[in-house]
Structures are given as C-alpha cells and as structure tokens.
Amino acid sequence: MTLLQLPDEPESLWLNTVKLPEFPKLEDNMKTDVVIVGGGITGITAAYLLSKEKINVVLIEAGKILTGTTGHTTAKITAQHDLIYDELIQHFDEEKARKYYEAAVEAKELIHSIIKEHQIDCDFKEEDAYIFTNSEEYQQKLETEMQAYEQLNIKGELTDSIKLPIPVKSALIMKNQAQFHPLKYLKTLVEKCVENGVRLYENTAAKDIEYNKHPAVITEDGKRIISKYIISASHFPFYDKQSFYFARMYPERSYLIGFKTDKEYPGGMYISAESPTRSIRHASINGENLWLVGGENHKTGQGKSTLEHYENLKQFVEKHFSAKEIVYRWSAQDYTTIDKIPYIGPITESEEHVLVATGYRKWGMTNGTIAAKICADIILNKESAYSELYSPARFHADPDVKKFIQINADVAKHLIKGKLDFSDDKLKHLQHDDAVITRINGKRTGIYKGKNNQLYAVDTTCTHLGCEVEWNSGDRTWDCPCHGSRFSITGEVINGPAKEPLKRYEWNESS
Numbered sequence: 001m002t003l004l005q006l007p008d009e010p011e012s013l014w015l016n017t018v019k020l021p022e023f024p025k026l027e028d029n030m031k032t033d034v035v036i037v038g039g040g041i042t043g044i045t046a047a048y049l050l051s052k053e054k055i056n057v058v059l060i061e062a063g064k065i066l067t068g069t070t071g072h073t074t075a076k077i078t079a080q081h082d083l084i085y086d087e088l089i090q091h092f093d094e095e096k097a098r099k100y101y102e103a104a105v106e107a108k109e110l111i112h113s114i115i116k117e118h119q120i121d122c123d124f125k126e127e128d129a130y131i132f133t134n135s136e137e138y139q140q141k142l143e144t145e146m147q148a149y150e151q152l153n154i155k156g157e158l159t160d161s162i163k164l165p166i167p168v169k170s171a172l173i174m175k176n177q178a179q180f181h182p183l184k185y186l187k188t189l190v191e192k193c194v195e196n197g198v199r200l201y202e203n204t205a206a207k208d209i210e211y212n213k214h215p216a217v218i219t220e221d222g223k224r225i226i227s228k229y230i231i232s233a234s235h236f237p238f239y240d241k242q243s244f245y246f247a248r249m250y251p252e253r254s255y256l257i258g259f260k261t262d263k264e265y266p267g268g269m270y271i272s273a274e275s276p277t278r279s280i281r282h283a284s285i286n287g288e289n290l291w292l293v294g295g296e297n298h299k300t301g302q303g304k305s306t307l308e309h310y311e312n313l314k315q316f317v318e319k320h321f322s323a324k325e326i327v328y329r330w331s332a333q334d335y336t337t338i339d340k341i342p343y344i345g346p347i348t349e350s351e352e353h354v355l356v357a358t359g360y361r362k363w364g365m366t367n368g369t370i371a372a373k374i375c376a377d378i379i380l381n382k383e384s385a386y387s388e389l390y391s392p393a394r395f396h397a398d399p400d401v402k403k404f405i406q407i408n409a410d411v412a413k414h415l416i417k418g419k420l421d422f423s424d425d426k427l428k429h430l431q432h433d434d435a436v437i438t439r440i441n442g443k444r445t446g447i448y449k450g451k452n453n454q455l456y457a458v459d460t461t462c463t464h465l466g467c468e469v470e471w472n473s474g475d476r477t478w479d480c481p482c483h484g485s486r487f488s489i490t491g492e493v494i495n496g497p498a499k500e501p502l503k504r505y506e507w508n509e510s511s
C-alpha cells in the first residue's frame, strides 16, 4: 500500500484547467429587463437562455464568476440524486416524484443539446450511475428504491457487484447518465452570453432590493440596477425579507480529492448509499488519467477538524486504489431544503418578479440547469411543467414541520454552545497555519497564525444572526454552524447569508 501526501493548498481541478474571462466591477447605475445575481451554473445558464430570446440581461457576481460551488462540484449530470424517489413518492406522491425525475432528465438533455449546438469540447461522456452499499440495511433500501424506479418507469437495475475494487453487497444502476468538465462548458456559455449582449460584472455584491415602479437591485457600493425581473442565483439568496430561507435550509460541506493512477478506469459514476459518503468518478485532463473520490459530508461548522475529512478520503484511496499521487483536494458547500426539493420560483408569494433558485442538495448540475430553465420560462411567460413542484411557497406538514423544528433546534444549540465554548491556554501553543478560539478582553476571538507567524484576529460572532463561527482547517476559513456563512482569515464574507464581515481586531503579541 502506497502512503500518499495531500496537497498543501485546496485547489479545484476544474478551476485549475480553464482560464476564465474577467469582467469589470459595476461602476454605474443601470436599467435592464432582467438582473441576475450570481455567476454560477444557474445564473450563467439563465443569462444564456434569456439573451438567446433577445432579453436584456445584466449579471452581477460578488466575486469571480464560476468560482463558487459550481467551480467545486463533482460535475455529475444525473437524475440519480442519492436515494430519493421512494422518499418522494412517500412524502409527496407518484406524480411529483415523476416530475422531479423528468426535470433532472430535461436538465441533462438541455446541457447535451447546448453542447451539440455549439460543439463544446467539455469532456461530456455518458456513463451509468451507481448507488452502492456494503450494508444489509441499505441493501433493503436499494431494493425499495428499485421498486420506486419501476413505478416511475426509470431505467434501472440492481446488481451485486461493481467494477471498482471496493466491497459491495449490492448496487442500483441508473442507465445513461453523464459527466463533463463543467467550466469548459460554462466558459462557452459565458462567451455566448457576451455575444448576445449580456453585461457581466464581477466583484459586485448585491445587498438589497428596493421597490419603486420596478424592483431594483442595490449593490454594496450603492449602485442601483432597475429591472423588470430579478433572479437570485447567489447560492444562498442575497435577499431574504420575511421569507426565512436561512431557517428552511441547512448547509453542508463535502470534500473531493483527485489522484493519478496507472490503472484503467472501469467506467461508471458511483456514490455510496450509506455514510460516510463516497462518490467516485473519472476525469481525463490533457491526456492525464485522474480518479476523483469525494464525500465526507457534514453540516458546515460542525464536527471534527476539516482536514480530517481529507485524511479519511486519502485513507480510503490508499486502501482500495493503486494511486500514484494525489494532485488535487477541494471542498464545496451546498444547502438542503426541508423536503429535499430545491426552491425555484418567486421568492415570496407577493413578489412575483423576484425569482430565487437555491437548495440543490449537492446535485447542482441538473438542479441548477433546470432552475435556470424554470426562471427563464417564467420571465418569457411560458408554461413550465415544474414550477409548482419547486415553488418556494410550498409547505407540507409532513415531513416539513419536524425537519423545520430540528434544523432550528440545531441552530439554537449552536447559538448557546458557541458562547460557552472557548479555550485560553491553546493560544500559547498555537502552531503556524492553525487557529484557536480564545477570549480577549472578554470577547470570544478567533486567532489564525499565518505561515509567516503573523496573527489575524476576528470577533467570532457571525454577523448574520449572532451564532459563533468555528475554524475550518481544510480551507482556512471561519464557518458558521447555523446557516453556513463563511469568512476569510481576515473576516471578509466568502458565503452568505451574512453580508457584513466579521469584526477584525488589530493584534500584537501583548494584546
């Protein structure tokens, strides 16, 4: 067994192998038909679909386009979203479960048709998708899921072996799914958007929406973009007036490593049914044979040191695969809604011109694409077969109420625990490239010691609703366990819902 090293820095394979175009910061007030907030797969696809129909679009992105969750995905294009179809039949009904499947299939077909239309070289490849298990309990669940496939006419099959060298008792196959290089695909869509007249701006964060005759997005710098429609495609909605999205979803992080091997990949895309999740696919980059292994999902800001999650993936790879070298490690964050179906459509019942798309449960390639299609259909006044299923206005007594109480009880627990949980003496032994939480002048303070031994101190109280952030060693960020806000070592917002940075303290050794 070879002992492998993890790369020192997190870096996404997709972002490292594509040069993305750059766009200016918004400096002026504007008017347009549609303003899209967020430059990930949802925002870019919606801008592409709308601009093709001669709709004027302005797209703004708080950071750099495609560098958020879309740049950190596993990039599976599949309707096999874990074990979901039996659950949807039980909690909703057969018709809604079928619609969910059809929406994912339509998303895959839309991606494929765009690739064919523009002859995009993005390593698109059809593969069968597998959910595998090595547990008897989950074997039974796979059988129940297979019955749901039959009920919904989904082409599937149970098998008792897979071609990967890992122990399995059984696996459920969904035929003819796909994978690709998401940023090669989306880079072309960005180029098409520019050709169609879409105006894109980076480093332009949306802060609020104001209403006059038409709604207007107000940016952090006070610029105003007046439009007929707004699409909030910013991962977590940037605008949350009285709609409480933060209480209707919970954030999870997941991890991926990419390694080189001489072994030929046997085909297929895989995910384990049980925890800890193991998600496996292949990528061929510039002739290089890379295997990607992901998983280790956990709620943001909760659980063990995040570096341990990469370690666990590394140990899994060492045990089962003949890896030569781990060349990438990266992580991603996504939100899961109370009933596991994304929120896509008018953000509240009274704000029909403000559309939201969020809560993709780590299946962003298909969910993000169908979200873009649904939002574009609403704006183009076309019927969408899926708008009711995804409507953010839905609220079902079961299982929503239980889950709602559970999510928010968990938040309350972290509000209290965070306030009590601190350590003084660890500061003395703080190593470089590590962080500690301590109390300075009575205030809970997070201190990171850089590689050059410089100290960076922040107030650990999250600026969203006051939970206490925790250190994420794998990504060197401060993460909030309540609703998933993330902050840099100097306190800047990386992911909302928080909009304001953590308070930063000037620090010297005598502080």
Ligand code: FES
Binding pocket: 246, 462, 463, 464, 465, 466, 467, 480, 481, 482, 483, 484, 485, 496, 497, 498
């Ligand atoms: Fe809501 Fe931190 S993200 S309190």
